[in-house]
Amino acid sequence: MARWSCDFRYLLILVVIGFIYTQMKLFATQSEYAEALETAVEAENHCRNQMRLLIDQISMNQENIVVLEEKVKRQEQECEHLRALVQDLEKKGVRSLTREEQAPVAAVVIMACNRADYLERTIKSILKYHSLVASKFPIFVSQDGSNSDVRAKALSYDQLTYMQHLDYEPVRTERPGELIAYYKIARHYKWAMDQLFYKHKFNRVIILEDDMEIAPDFFDYFEAGAGLLDKDKSIMAISSWNDNGQKQFVHDPYMLYRSDFFPGLGWMLAKPTWDELSPKLQENHKGRQFIRPEVCRTYNFGEHGSSLGQFFQQYLKPIKLNDVKVDWKSMNLSYLMEDKFVKHFADMVKNAKPLYGSDLVLKTNNVDGDVRIKYKDQSHFENIAQQFGIFEEWKDGIPRTAYKGVVVFRHQTLKRVFLVGPDSLHQLGIQNVV
Numbered sequence: 001m002a003r004w005s006c007d008f009r010y011l012l013i014l015v016v017i018g019f020i021y022t023q024m025k026l027f028a029t030q031s032e033y034a035e036a037l038e039t040a041v042e043a044e045n046h047c048r049n050q051m052r053l054l055i056d057q058i059s060m061n062q063e064n065i066v067v068l069e070e071k072v073k074r075q076e077q078e079c080e081h082l083r084a085l086v087q088d089l090e091k092k093g094v095r096s097l098t099r100e101e102q103a104p105v106a107a108v109v110i111m112a113c114n115r116a117d118y119l120e121r122t123i124k125s126i127l128k129y130h131s132l133v134a135s136k137f138p139i140f141v142s143q144d145g146s147n148s149d150v151r152a153k154a155l156s157y158d159q160l161t162y163m164q165h166l167d168y169e170p171v172r173t174e175r176p177g178e179l180i181a182y183y184k185i186a187r188h189y190k191w192a193m194d195q196l197f198y199k200h201k202f203n204r205v206i207i208l209e210d211d212m213e214i215a216p217d218f219f220d221y222f223e224a225g226a227g228l229l230d231k232d233k234s235i236m237a238i239s240s241w242n243d244n245g246q247k248q249f250v251h252d253p254y255m256l257y258r259s260d261f262f263p264g265l266g267w268m269l270a271k272p273t274w275d276e277l278s279p280k281l282q283e284n285h286k287g288r289q290f291i292r293p294e295v296c297r298t299y300n301f302g303e304h305g306s307s308l309g310q311f312f313q314q315y316l317k318p319i320k321l322n323d324v325k326v327d328w329k330s331m332n333l334s335y336l337m338e339d340k341f342v343k344h345f346a347d348m349v350k351n352a353k354p355l356y357g358s359d360l361v362l363k364t365n366n367v368d369g370d371v372r373i374k375y376k377d378q379s380h381f382e383n384i385a386q387q388f389g390i391f392e393e394w395k396d397g398i399p400r401t402a403y404k405g406v407v408v409f410r411h412q413t414l415k416r417v418f419l420v421g422p423d424s425l426h427q428l429g430i431q432n433v434v
């Protein structure tokens, strides 16, 4: 019995030893397995990182592809523009060869951007009066940017030459709050003028915008104006515009004036003036004047443009566009020369009846013939201008349309009203009147 139990103990020890051995073996296998697992997880992480890097690289490359594709598209567009231009020029080159050469009076350029319908209306208005003077006034459309409707519209007319200003340079404004559009417009103007004066070698350029209609005597007016520009170097530009040209303030389609105020909106510039202006690109016309008509030779229909709607309704819509075919060639315009005009104008002012005090419109109504009213300063001028309904605005120290501080407009059809500045009579050489 004792022997059996002794044997049993041995057996038990053996079993325990066996068990411990098995456990140890098992543990070793397990930790081996855990190590392998850890290595696998590491490998997987590494693999995942690599994949992420690759994905990043792919998406970067895709972005590059998109940029390049856009570039290609833009270059294709430019190529297409250039091809169209070459075709257009070839057509015109052939035509100008077959036509007898006559020195042009001025290039007419329509500044356009992105309003194809407006441009069409402008071109149609110009072509209405253009055929007889086509060789004297070659027409150009200068487009700022790549609006395809505008380009197609301009290229659809054989009578004009298309130019395109593509400017991808970013605009850096000089002062905060300045409009980028202002810089873009200025750059386009400079570019177009340089093209016409220096590349195409015109002596004069008439600048129009893409929202203007012209009067029947527009070209004759500017041809006469070209003669004046040549003779009188104190004339900065010839304008087709009167800021106080609303129906109720104008009467005589033959009357022209000098003005110290730059009227804009349809004007002719000669090359020597551009040589001076171009490098500075700013208006500095010390001592020089503009010629402007009493009745406008352009009409601005651009209600949906840069000018405000209210401004259009009040000032631009009621403008009288001249409808009389004035024979400017037979007109003697020498009264507009600097020395003659001062006297001519002074006589008109001198002969007008002076009015004072309040109720000026009423007093004007009760006078036969022209009247003159003296204003003390800007706010006094604005007050009087408001009573009559003319432009109140001043710029660079002078009221719109002013000549030596005098603003003239019609009242009740024929009567002329002269608003006379504090120093005007002196500047006009008028003595012994008050």
Ligand SMILES: *[C@@H]1O[C@H](CO)[C@@H](O)[C@H](O)[C@H]1NC(C)=O
Binding pocket: 332, 333, 334, 335, 340
């Ligand atoms: C034009 O008018 C001026 C006066 O302003 C006169 O001296 C000149 O003789 C005129 N010329 C012609 C061709 O009639």
